[in-house]
Amino acid sequence: MQSKTEWMELALQLAKATEGQTSPNPSVGAVVVKDGIILGMGSHLQAGEAHAEVHAINQAGDKAKGAEIYVTLEPCAHFGKTPPCANLIVESGIKKVYIACVDPNPQVAGKGIKILEQAGIEVEVGIKETQAILLNRKFFHYMEKKRPYVTLKAAMTLDGKTATSTGDSKWITSKEAREMVHQSRHQHDAILVGKETVLKDDPQLTTRLPQGGKNPIRIILDTHLTIKGDYQIFSRDVPTWIVCTQEADVKGHKELYPHVEFIQLPTKTIELADLLAILGERQIQSLYVEGGQTVHASFLKEQLADEYHWYIAPKLLGGQDARSVIGGISPLKMDEATDLDISEIKEVGQDILVVARPKKG
Ligand SMILES: Nc1c(/N=C/[C@@H](O)[C@H](O)[C@H](O)COP(=O)(O)O)[nH]c(=O)[nH]c1=O
Numbered sequence: 001m002q003s004k005t006e007w008m009e010l011a012l013q014l015a016k017a018t019e020g021q022t023s024p025n026p027s028v029g030a031v032v033v034k035d036g037i038i039l040g041m042g043s044h045l046q047a048g049e050a051h052a053e054v055h056a057i058n059q060a061g062d063k064a065k066g067a068e069i070y071v072t073l074e075p076c077a078h079f080g081k082t083p084p085c086a087n088l089i090v091e092s093g094i095k096k097v098y099i100a101c102v103d104p105n106p107q108v109a110g111k112g113i114k115i116l117e118q119a120g121i122e123v124e125v126g127i128k129e130t131q132a133i134l135l136n137r138k139f140f141h142y143m144e145k146k147r148p149y150v151t152l153k154a155a156m157t158l159d160g161k162t163a164t165s166t167g168d169s170k171w172i173t174s175k176e177a178r179e180m181v182h183q184s185r186h187q188h189d190a191i192l193v194g195k196e197t198v199l200k201d202d203p204q205l206t207t208r209l210p211q212g213g214k215n216p217i218r219i220i221l222d223t224h225l226t227i228k229g230d231y232q233i234f235s236r237d238v239p240t241w242i243v244c245t246q247e248a249d250v251k252g253h254k255e256l257y258p259h260v261e262f263i264q265l266p267t268k269t270i271e272l273a274d275l276l277a278i279l280g281e282r283q284i285q286s287l288y289v290e291g292g293q294t295v296h297a298s299f300l301k302e303q304l305a306d307e308y309h310w311y312i313a314p315k316l317l318g319g320q321d322a323r324s325v326i327g328g329i330s331p332l333k334m335d336e337a338t339d340l341d342i343s344e345i346k347e348v349g350q351d352i353l354v355v356a357r358p359k360k361g
């Protein structure tokens with residue numbers, strides 16, 4: 001017999017397994033249980049398809065009568081592409097609903113729970129709530145701020161260098177760490193780099209995992225559209241959006257690269273807040289920023305990064321002339337530093353990954 005916490009843990013595993021593939025929807029898992037026996041379980045797999053509760057209840061069939069359901073997010077109450085799960089739960093005869101976290105989206109918060117309680121179904125909220133909120137932090141952030149959740153990624157030596165003075169950086173981190181980066185690319189709607197990274201590294205910015213994976217949209221910051229030539233970012237297999245400013249000659253570039261989309265900002269410089277708002281309007285919920293140092297400096301200065309993935313290799317380069325992780329100008333006083341909460345440190349091959357987020361408040 002599993003405890004309610006263990007059943008919710010299973011539902012969270014089901015949700016976590018689909019991380020990145022359900023965008024613009026959240027990742028959700030559900031388990032239907034009666035007398036300690038699993039009658040049905042499921043994950044929401046793709047936006048527009050059945051929700052996790054539908055899969056789990058369909059598997060349980062008539063046996064769902066008198067059962068309990070564990071679901072990682074409050075059941076929906078609105079008619080989206082599928083009928084509301086709250087009504088389905090009522091019709092199924094389920095007698096108790098355990099919910100990890102409510103939907104913070106003001107339009108839906110609490111509506112699903114109300115339908116259940118009005119039908120006389122017992123509801124308990126908050127089992128493994130922290131993990132459930134963490135799992136869908138990008139979705140909740142996007143719902144609240146209408147701009148993508150931004151993760152800055154950097155790979156560096158133990159003394160914080162991302163390349164030698166000649167720009168050589170192949171490779172700093174191990175195969176395992178680089179594979180984890182591709183896993184993150186798969187889980188993000190878009191990936192962003194600056195002009196310098198394109199000119200120096202000629203990156204593909206695609207997801208290349210042994211088991212395959214979704215390619216994020218490539219977003220390149222190129223203020224005056226200076227990137228010309230057969231760079232890999234112009235390949236036709238992945239959508240590429242180039243961000244430039246008002247004086248850039250988009251018309252001329254469009255003739256060179258007809259398959260590329262241009263986002264021309266009405267300003268002399270690329271204002272990141274404006275860009276993120278535009279990306280939000282285009283349903284980009286999560287943005288993976290692979291640098292380089294100038295781009296990282298802008299996101300830090302504007303305080304627009306929501307998460308940092310620092311991959312640190314057991315190497316030392318030394319030298320003030322080697323490239324550091326974040327460019328720009330440093331604040332004068334240490335107490336102007338950006339304070340972070342380190343949420344995870346894990347070994348990846350011979351490297352370590354530090355996951356950190358700006359301190360709230
Ligand atoms: N030099 C390194 C990285 N380098 C990161 C960027 O500078 C590269 O241009 C980008 O990842 C290349 O993308 P690709 O062409 O799609 O493979 N990133 C890493 O994690 N470890 C490194 O050691």
Ligand SMILES: [Zn+2]
Nearest residue numbers: 051075076085
């Ligand atoms: Zn639903």
